[in-house]
Amino acid sequence: MRSLARAAQQDILRRLTPPLRHDMVVHLQSLGMMAEALGARMERGSVDSDDLQGSVSKLNRLSRQAVARCLEVCTWMEAGEDDTATLREGVSEVVRLLSTGLNFRGFELRMELGEGEFEVSRSAARFLVAAAILTLADSAAAPGEITLRTELSSSHGVVAVEYQAQSDGTFTQLHEPGEAPLAWAEVQALAQQHDVELIRNRQAIVLRLPRAVVTTPLKMVPV
Numbered sequence: 005m006r007s008l009a010r011a012a013q014q015d016i017l018r019r020l021t022p023p024l025r026h027d028m029v030v031h032l033q034s035l036g037m038m039a040e041a042l043g044a045r046m047e048r049g050s051v052d053s054d055d056l057q058g059s060v061s062k063l064n065r066l067s068r069q070a071v072a073r074c075l076e077v078c079t080w081m082e083a084g085e086d087d088t089a090t091l092r093e094g095v096s097e098v099v100r101l102l103s104t105g106l107n108f109r110g111f112e113l114r115m116e117l118g119e120g121e122f123e124v125s126r127s128a129a130r131f132l133v134a135a136a137i138l139t140l141a142d143s144a145a146a147p148g149e150i151t152l153r154t155e156l157s158s159s160h161g162v163v164a165v166e167y168q169a170q171s172d173g174t175f176t177q178l179h180e181p182g183e184a185p186l187a188w189a190e191v192q193a194l195a196q197q198h199d200v201e202l203i204r205n206r207q208a209i210v211l212r213l214p215r216a217v218v219t220t221p222l223k224m225v226p227v
Contacts, residue, residue, distance in 0.1 A: 005193045005196060006193075008190045008193035008194075009193040009196070009197040012131070012190035012191050013131055013194060016134050016135055016138070017080060017081070020134060024080060027101075028074050031069050035066040038066060042059045079126070083126070087127055088123050088126055089126040090121050090122060090123060091122045091123075091154055091163070092121070092154065093126075094129025094130060095115060095117065095163060096115065097130065099113050099137075099152065102138075106141055109141065110146075111150055113137070113152070114149055114150070114151045114152070115151075115153075116153045118153070118155045120156050122156045122161040122215065124161050124214070124215065125198055125213065125214075125216050127198070128198035128200055129163075132194065132198065132200055133152070133163055133165070136163070136165040136209040139185065139188070139209060140207070140208075144169070145169075147169070148167055149167070149168050150168075151165070151166050153166070160212040160214055162211070162212050163210070163211040163213070165209045166207060167207045168207070195211070200212065
């Protein structure tokens with residue numbers, strides 16, 4: 005089962021590589037553009053001390069943002085020490101990453117997020133919500149909407165992912181087939197590894213994610 009789960013995770017990560025790469029590059033590009041602009045102004049001698057101090061502060065801020073984003077992307081490859089997130093955060097992150105690519109294929113992602121906060125495993129939410137979306141898009145025969153709805157129980161956070169075909173003439177993008185679909189047996193193994201209940205019918209997939217439990221002691225910050 006572990007090898008199947010690992011294969012599913014690698015396949016999902018491969019499908020998410022373009023948006024994750026963009027997430028890292030966009031901050032680095034901003035940093036590089038600002039550094040080039042500042043360098044050009046310094047060569048012309050048109051930067052006074054106040055402007056220089058302000059520009060350096062902006063460069064420092066952009067640098068911190070770029071480092072933080074790169075470190076965040078790295079947690080997709082290896083989970084961080086605190087691998088928890090609210091259900092809303094987990095779903096929203098995946099939808100943000102997949103929206104543009106799926107829109108080019110003819111799909112619109114919609115979220116209907118329920119009220120309340122519920123902590124789940126960030127890795128489980130990331131990979132299994134992405135797997136549900138990609139599975140429905142890959143198996144769809146026409147453009148349409150993929151809607152994600154969340155609700156909470158006392159012990160689980162529920163994510164219902166549903167595909168609905170659009171009527172003829174109501175969608176502007178052409179439907180394009182994706183890559184080879186994810187292997188469903190591997191996705192099931194990944195869900196089992198995270199203790200997530202996974203239910204699939206023809207046009208919907210339901211995930212029931214257990215509440216995250218802290219299994220390692222919190223580290224004390226030195227005073």
